[in-house]
Amino acid sequence: MSRTTLNSVRKLAFALVLLPSIYAASGITVEKPITYRASVGADTTSADTASKKKEEIDDPIYSNSEDSIAYNFKDKKMSLYGKAKVKYQKSQLDANFIELNTTNKVVFAKGTPDSTGRLAGKPVFTDNGETFNMETIFYNFNTKKAKITNIVTEQEEGYLHSSITKKMPDNSINIASGKFTTCEHEHPHYYLNVSKAKVIPNNRIVVGPSNLVIEDVPLPLFIPFGFFPNTKGRASGVLLPTYGEERTRGFYIGDGGYYFGINDLWDLELRGSIYTLGSWQASATTRYNKRYHYSGSFKFQVMHNVIGDKGSTDYFKSNDYTFNWSHTQDPKAHPGTTLSASVNFSTSGARYFTYQSPKQNLSTSASSSISYAKSWTDKPFNLSVGLTHSQNNTDSVYTFGLPTLSFNVNRIQPFLRKKNTDGKVRWYERFGLSYSGELNNQLTIKERDLFDGNFKNKFKNGIRHSVPLSYNFNLFNYLNFSPSASYNERWYFSTIQKRWNNSAKRLEIDTVKGFKRAYDYNFGVGTSTTLYGMFTFKKGKAIQAIRHKITPSISYSYTPDFANPKYGFFKSVQTDTLGHTQRYSIFEQGIYGGPSAGNSSALSFSLGNNLEMKVRSKKDTLTGYRKIKILENLSFSGSYNFLADSMKLSNISFNGNTQLFEKLSVSFGGTFSPYAIAPNGQITKEYLYHKDKKLARLTNFSFTLDWSLSGAESNNVNTANASQNPIVSQRSIEAGMPAYIPYANFNVPWDIRFGYTFNYSKPGKLSTTSQILNTSGNIRITPKWAINASSGYDFTMKNVSFTQIGITRDLHCWTMSFSWIPIGQFQSWNFSINVTKGALRDALKYKKNESYIDRQYGY
Incomplete structure (x- = not known):
């Protein structure tokens, strides 16, 4: 390269470096990003043959600020003021003040006091998609190491606060004197006071000796170490157990186990419970999901329940099991073909210890089905093959359909013209027919005879055909x-x-x-x-x-x-x-x-x-x-x-319904009999008109009112089942706690529903009547307090029907709930306070309750 060309390049580089300082000296605000690329090479002239070390920044550093940019030639430092930004490769730093050393590629950033004296524009550092908030930072673009003070990072399972933090080149974080919490506030309501910790991206968070702090009050709850998942997908790990006491089965450690996050298609969850009086439970649950194809879950549970002391009159022991399978196929996976399953099989005694609500415990039946259905495009044919099951929990009778098969042909018009279809429809073209066929192989058997070898002789089977003709x-x-x-x-x-x-x-x-x-x-x-x-x-x-x-x-x-x-x-x-x-x-x-x-x-x-x-x-x-x-x-x-x-x-039947004021639904129905009644109350063959000159007499009548009211925007209480509620655990369900109170809806001031039913029956001389009033509602008395309640009154029996009351308090990152069933067979109450979400949800909670199972067995 000639000396003239080399001098030109040096002048251009000097101008690019000098330009920011000229702007700063002139008081000019730089509003657009300026790209700096500095490269100082060795002098190749004959006057200086000494070799000099190269200093270069391999990739451009982009910088910008709303206020001003100043450059210090002596220290080779560039200072950016007012909403400053520095970007290098995949890293970006935003702050009110940033100082960049162009020699060693070290950047320093901090916030600046505003008019009230509070720090504004604190540094926000983004690297490979992860965002960090802090007070100060020293970051080396070359080694990708950083030293940070008072940083807050959002992890998959919560927030990590740290006084002193070191970020390593592999993006792992070493922390001294930190806080781990699921509360998003800058000053969290609670946290684990961590002496030291290490965050491994997309893997886990490991913490050293820690203790719990609530509202800045240290509590005597210490843990020597802790592991928390920090992955965006599924991660294997220990399922923390709950503990407590039941008067019927003793002290327990329950629902502990291990979760296997096998892959994105399926997982496995193993749980177990043990009681000091001899009861135990074990379950295996697997969920599977192939996107755009199918999804479902299996659950198998075995229970050994011992209640009372052996030899006493109230001694009870049972071995029960349940099996559940649900399967849903995406309709787009195989158009015209579906496979679905809903299997709910259990021994008759299992429902007393596993079902989630009094409504399910009061239910006397359960059913299952596995079905395959096929329809043909542009054809009137439909095929269905299934396996069915139903059981009566009162008398322990099971009915199985092994299998059931149906084939149907939708209505067709065999004489309809396929050509020359113009003009009116001819009389014979209106003729139509359809077909339905069914095969059923049914077994009805007692629970005690399920595994009896003679069950083969108890099957009933047959085939049915039906051909309707219409015109x-x-x-x-x-x-x-x-x-x-x-x-x-x-x-x-x-x-x-x-x-x-x-x-x-x-x-x-x-x-x-x-x-x-x-x-x-x-x-x-x-x-x-x-x-x-x-x-x-x-x-x-x-x-x-x-x-x-x-x-x-x-x-x-x-x-x-x-x-x-x-x-x-x-x-x-x-x-x-x-x-x-x-x-x-x-x-x-x-x-x-x-x-x-x-x-x-x-x-x-x-x-x-x-x-x-x-x-x-x-x-x-x-x-x-x-x-x-x-x-x-x-x-x-x-x-x-x-x-x-x-x-x-x-008999003459009648029924009617209407809706008044868009809030009140009214329905009614009944029957009239045209026949007279004998003195003994029997219905005679004689018309009532011949005897009493009356056309008919009322034998049955029912009347129903349904009135719904709500304030603000009406979004009814979410009545999702307890397994979907983050504040409900399987332990409280199995212990018979009223943990099945619906979600509290904190967005609706109130809604209330009244239902009134009247029934009258007089087939002969004697008549019976019944009147029942039911009510349920959700009231948000404050933005944080909600009350759910349901009850009713039977005017005929003169007693209050099933009543349930729930109170929920939103404590931001905590939830407190109290549920109570004050009367009836399922009298019980449950109080709980626990972290609402995140990795600490199952670990930080307190519960106190009284089970309806204890009451049932006289404890």
């Missing part, structure tokens, strides 16, 4: 006619035969093996129309019009008598020593039953009503009117069987 047309454009017919068939592989055993003087039932068909059919026709009536008022009136909509319908159906001997479906058998006989169906024990006895020629009728009113409204600026529903529905229905030997007219 529809309009007459005079007002009447809709719909003739129909239906054919049904059932296939069985065994029937029954009853016989009188004259020696034993008893009726016996034998099973007859062999294939047998049971079929029936019926015919019918129906017609319906819609009528409108309008009553208008003079202009200027508040009420503009009232409209009455009437929907009458009549249908006729005929069913033959399938007890006729020509069908062979019914037989007669002697039933006692006097020689009395009884007719029976050979299919009466079949899973789908059999055809009915007696023919039917019935005329059915119904009448629907709807009443609306059009009123003037200031809110409607377009028309000036709005519609109000006076009566959404009022309908009557009944039938008349021409072939019945007596009581040909059925």
Whole structure:
């Protein structure tokens, strides 16, 4: 390189370095970013042959400030004032004051006092996506080491405050005299006072000897060391147990275990509990989730419960288990095909120790299903295959469908033209038919016989077919006619035969093996129309019009008598020593039953009503009117069987509903009987009109009111189950605590609901009535206090129904809750205060309670 070119380069570099100092001396504010790149090379002239060390910054350092920039030539330091910013590679530093040493690439930053004397513009350092807030910082861009004072870093599970911090090149942080908390305030409400700690990014936080401090008051709660996860994904680790005492099962350590964050597709959670009086529980839960394909979970739990002292009258011991499986398939994964599962299987005694709420404990049944469904695009076919289960917890009876299969064909019109479809629909094209078929293999068995080898003989199975035929047309454009017919068939592989055993003087039932068909059919026709009536008022009136909509319908159906001997479906058998006989169906024990006895020629009728009113409204600026529903529905229905030997007219049913003032829902219904009552209270064949000149008598009536009110924006209380509530643990659930109070909704001032139900029944001479009032509500008495409550009163039994009260206090980073069931079988209470979120949620909590299980066993 020539001497002239070299001198030009040096002059340009000198000007770039000198420029900031000229701006600062002139008082000019630099508003746009300026890029500095300094490189001083060795002098290659003949006058100076000595070798000089190179000093260079490999990548540009970008700097900017709103106030001014000053450069010190002697110390090679650049000072930035007012919302300053320095950026180098993937690191960025923002502060009110920044000093950059261009020689050793060390930067210093701090805040500056504002007019009130408080530090403003404290340093904020960002490196590889992580953000750190602090008071001062020395950072070496070359070694990527930093020394920081009073830093606050946000980790995955909380916030870490530190007085003195050293940041290492691998982004790990060494801390002396720090605080670990989940409270986001600059001055946290609580924290672990940490003597020293190390933060390993995307791995863990390790802390040394620490003690708990609440509201700046040190508490005598010390831990020698601690590990906290610090990963954005799943991380394996210990599940901290809870501890306490139950009067029935003794002291316990519960729900402790280990969590395996295996990968992003599935995980595994192992938990266990142990009691001093001999009870124990163990569970395994795994969750799986393949995005855009499927998700679900398995849970298996084994319980050994011992209550009372061996040999005493209240001694109780049981071995129970539960199995739960849920599976959901993403609809987009396999269009037209779905696989779903909801399995809830348990022994009958397990619900007393595992179910989450009194409502679930009061439930006498449980059910499960695993189903596969397939539909064909542009085809009317649907296939479903499933396994089902139901159980009655009262008598411990289980029913299994192993399997169930159904195949359906949606309504098709076989004579519909596929070509030359222009013009009107021809009469024969309206004809349509559909098909449904079902196979069921059912087992009903007692819990004690589940693993009995004879259960194979207790299966019931069969196949059912149904083919409905339909046709529809309009007459005079007002009447809709719909003739129909239906054919049904059932296939069985065994029937029954009853016989009188004259020696034993008893009726016996034998099973007859062999294939047998049971079929029936019926015919019918129906017609319906819609009528409108309008009553208008003079202009200027508040009420503009009232409209009455009437929907009458009549249908006729005929069913033959399938007890006729020509069908062979019914037989007669002697039933006692006097020689009395009884007719029976050979299919009466079949899973789908059999055809009915007696023919039917019935005329059915119904009448629907709807009443609306059009009123003037200031809110409607377009028309000036709005519609109000006076009566959404009022309908009557009944039938008349021409072939019945007596009581040909059925009871007349009615039901209705409406909504008033957009807050009050009203529904009612009942039945009228047209028949008279004998002096002994029995219903006679005589019409009431012939006896008392009355058309009918009221036999049943029900009336329901539902009134909801709310303040501000109405967002009802979140009634998510307890497993979703961060302040509820499985321990309190299994111990029978009322931990299932719904979430407190701190965004709604209040909402309240009243429900009133009245029932009246008088089938004969005697009548019964019942009246029940239920209420529930959520009241936020302050922004931090909320009350949830539900209760009711039975006016007939004169007692208060299930009552539950919950009080919740939002303590910012803590939550305090109290729940109480004051009366009834599940009397209990629970008080808890715990950290709301983060890694310390399961460790920092206090609970006190009384279990309904203790009360049940007299403790």
